[in-house]
Amino acid sequence: MAKGTTIRMWHRTIFMLIVMIVIGFGAVAVSLFRLQIVQGEELQTRAVDQYLKDTSINAKRGTIYDCNMKVLAESANVWKVVLEPAYITDKNRDLICTGLAEILDLDKNELLERSQKKTYYDVVKGKVETEIKDEIVKFKKDNQIGNGIRLIEDYKRYYPYGKFASSVLGFTGSDSQGLAGIEAQYDATLTGVSGRLVTAKNALGTDMSFDYEQRVEPQNGYSLVLTLDEVVQHFLEKYLEEGVVNSGARNRACGIVMNVKTGAILGMAVKGDFDPNDPFTLADPTEKAAVDALQGEERKKALNEARQKQWRNKCVSDTYYPGSVFKMVTSSMGFEEGVINENSPFSCPGYYIVADRRISCWKTAGHGGETFSQGLCNSCNPVFIQVGERLGPKTFFKYFEAFGFTQKTGIDLPGESRSIYYDENMGPVELATESFGQNFSITPIQMITGAAAVANGGYLVQPHVVAQVIDDDGNIIRTTDTTVKRQVISNDTSQRVSAILQQTATTGTAKNGYIAGYRVAGKTGTSEKIAEWIAQGKQGEKKYIASYCGYAPADDPQVAMLVFFDEPLRQNGQVFGSAIAGPPFAKTMSEILPYLGIEAKYTEEELAKLDTTTPDVRGKSVQEAQNTIQTAELEAKVYGNGATVVSQVPEPGKSIPKNGQMVLFTDEESASKTVKVPKLTGLTLSQANAAATNAGINISISGAALTGKNAVSNLQSIPEGSDVPPGTIVTVDFVELDSVE
Known part of the structure; x- marks a missing residue:
């Protein structure tokens, strides 16, 4: 091979080596640039993530x-x-x-x-x-x-x-x-x-x-x-639960207590409810048994539905026909528009014809001639149908909307439902039925908010359950102030309607919610669950909602309360709000009002019937004890042969009816004596008093007995047949049977 050729080959080889080295180092340089400059931050983060947990x-x-x-x-x-x-x-x-x-x-x-x-x-x-x-x-x-x-x-x-x-x-x-x-x-x-x-x-x-x-x-x-008061809530839950048991309400019950001036919710309860410490366990044994009887997907679906039902806040998430409770709102409309006054004359033959419909009054025999005030006290449907006609659909709907019934209240709780109603284009039959609280659905929170506006001078306030948000150190982060949305009616209208509602709760159809000394303004409601009945082909049992809505004191309203019982069983053949919802309302408010510091103002008639307090005569001689008891306007009965009182029934400081009997025991043997509690239900006041006297016990009356002429006892606090010491006090509840609406 020629020398020149060899030299050229070496030159090419060296050139190729140089090129390869350049390309190699270039690739490394590019890679380093990419890794360090372009992807450096990302790779560094990934590296840190690999060793930092x-x-x-x-x-x-x-x-x-x-x-x-x-x-x-x-x-x-x-x-x-x-x-x-x-x-x-x-x-x-x-x-x-x-x-x-x-x-x-x-x-x-x-x-x-x-x-x-x-x-x-x-x-x-x-x-x-x-x-x-x-x-x-x-x-x-x-x-x-x-x-x-x-x-x-x-x-x-x-x-x-x-x-x-x-x-x-x-x-x-x-x-x-x-x-x-x-x-x-x-x-x-x-x-x-x-x-x-x-x-x-x-x-x-x-x-x-x-x-x-x-x-x-x-x-x-x-x-x-929260705005909730644990004491108020306790009273509400106690008597709501009692009402469920007594009425046999099959679809739960609810109650709301509201400050009418601020919208603050002082109490809100649903029965039956659940334990939030164990919310997924069904609290209702009947519901649980029904679910446990199923299997597979069917059981899974039923369990979920039952849980959702027990968690559901009936006060804000369920709608219902308010019934005659709504008449306080229709009354306010009529007064504000000037189409009625207290003495406006009406006539009730037991029905009223609207278009092609005959709409009945709850009193089928009719109320005859009556003023508007009497019509509200009688809860007369024909009177309110005529008030609705005088207002007309457009004016009626204007107030219906102004009272907040077309919008959610905006309460700070989840799941608030929308109402269902007819607008200003409603027909004459729809106007007639809506005027007395049927044929439209609202939530309980809407109803009590509307009632508060009737009570407080006409102001629609924002209901709320949270008063403040605070931090760990108690510093206030946020406060909920009173929010007035608008004034719906005048203060004059508010006072006039309240005065009639006080009369209704004292002598009218709402007197089962009467509380001595506290000037309650109240209205009952018995609404038919008509849509369900029609859906069933008008077959089977027609079910109802029994309710009571009121506020106190009527002359200076502070607190409003609504209770309703869904699908109660009939009592004495009746299923009306007065008998079912009135007593729980009265019992709850009779505890709430004094707790909140609202002063009682008794009439002379009420003072004569009020209970007194038992004196302490233990350790006194029999003669001295008898003198003390006589001074307290009570009677004394002595058991035993001792000279000194060793124990007494009722105990010192207990409430006892005036002229009631205190029993004094003068030795240990006599102190063991007992008597049997008689049957005290289904009786008039005089019959119950006689039965108690014959048995050697005392009775304390509650409910309509103080004002009602036809009051009958329906509950007693100690069961018939119980062995108790002589002189024991048994509380007996009375309801007015002619108060059926």
């Missing part, structure tokens, strides 16, 4: 208080038990899994399997109480276990009063998220911001050669101060 630390959910700062819902410390498999060796694996299985009541074999995962973090049980946590800490200490088991602070929601106000409070889920009620409505406010625990770990999840752990503290959620 981030664990969430739950924030403490805010507390829910009543208006007096009594705790209604709070979050207490619990613990999350975490297994750290990367730290567990064959030497301590069995020890750790055996110990945790026993303490946490878990399967040991499952824990053994989980302990061999390629991870440093495996939650084996959450929401562990402090007592169990302490057992685990002791187990670790006793067995000198360092890493392998970790305890992370967590929180669990508690409702200290159980079922109390559950329909308002709602409940939280397993991750502490609000699922119903206030808990859901204010979830973002209550939740807070989770913290973080950042630690450095290698590929297996174990610690790096250097120590790194950073804790970002969680920010606790804000707390809520």
Whole structure:
């Protein structure tokens, strides 16, 4: 080969080597540029993510208080038990899994399997109480276990009063998220911001050669101060529950107590309800038995429906025909427009003809001639049909809308329903039926808000259940002020309607809600569930809703209350709001009003019938005790042969009817004497008094006996046949049987 050719080959080879080196270094340079400059920040983040492990630390959910700062819902410390498999060796694996299985009541074999995962973090049980946590800490200490088991602070929601106000409070889920009620409505406010625990770990999840752990503290959620008053709520729930039992209400019952001037909800309850500490368990045994009798998908569907029903707040989420309670609103319309006054004459033959319909009055024989005031006291349907005609559909609907019945109230609770109604183009039959509260559906919260406007001078106020939002230190973050949407009627109209409603509650159809001394303005309602009946082909039982809505004092209204019982059973052949809803209303308000500091003002007739208080005569001579009792306008009956009173019935300070009998025991033998409680229901007042006297007991009367002429006893506080000491006081409730609307 020629020398020149060889030289050229070497030149080409060297050139190619240079080119390859240049290309190689160029590729490396480009790659370095891409990795360091273009993707540098991203790769650095990914690298950090590979060795930094981030664990969430739950924030403490805010507390829910009543208006007096009594705790209604709070979050207490619990613990999350975490297994750290990367730290567990064959030497301590069995020890750790055996110990945790026993303490946490878990399967040991499952824990053994989980302990061999390629991870440093495996939650084996959450929401562990402090007592169990302490057992685990002791187990670790006793067995000198360092890493392998970790305890992370967590929180669990508690409702200290159980079922109390559950329909308002709602409940939280397993991750502490609000699922119903206030808990859901204010979830973002209550939740807070989770913290973080950042630690450095290698590929297996174990610690790096250097120590790194950073804790970002969680920010606790804000707390809520409600308008609910625990005492008011207690009275409401107590008598609402009693009313459900006595009436046999088959589709639950609800009650609302509202400050008429501010819209603050002082009490709101639904019966039957549920325990928010265990919300997924059916509280109604009948519902539970029906669901448990099913299987498969059918059972799953029925269970879900039953749970949704018990969680549903009937006060805001259900609509109903308000019935004659609505007549207070129609009355206000008529006065405000000047189409009626207190003495406007009407006639009721027992029905009224509208278009092609004959619409009956509840009193089929008719009320005859009556003024408007008498018509409202009699709850006469023909009177209110004629008031509706005088107003006309456009004016009627103008007020219907102004009272808030076409819009949600905007109460700060979830699930508020919309009303169903006819607009200003309604026909004459629709106008007639709506004028006395039928043929349209509203929610209970709409009805009591409208009633508050009738009571407070005509102002439609915004109902609300949260008064303040506060932080951990009690600093006020936000306050709910009174919001007046508009004035619907004049103060003059409000006062005139209230005066007639007071008369209605004293001597009219609403007198089963009468409370001595407190000047109640009230109205009953008995509404037919006509749509359901028609849907059933007008076959079977026609069902009703019995309600009572009122406020007090009538001359200066402070508090309004609505109670209604859905699908009650008939009592003495009746299913009317007066007999079913009136007594629970009266009992609740008779406790609420004095608690709220509202002064009683008794008439002379009421004072003559009021109970007195038993004096303390224990330790006195028999003669001295008899003189003291006589001075208190009571009678004395003595048992035993001793000279000194050793015990007495009723006890000192108990309420007893004037001219009632105190029983004095003068020796131990006489103190053991008992008498039997007689049957005290189904009687007039004089008959009940006679039965009590013959049995040697006292009765305390409540309900319509103070004002009603045809009052009959329907409940007694101590069952017939019970053995009690002589002189024991039995409370007997009376209802007025001619008050049927």
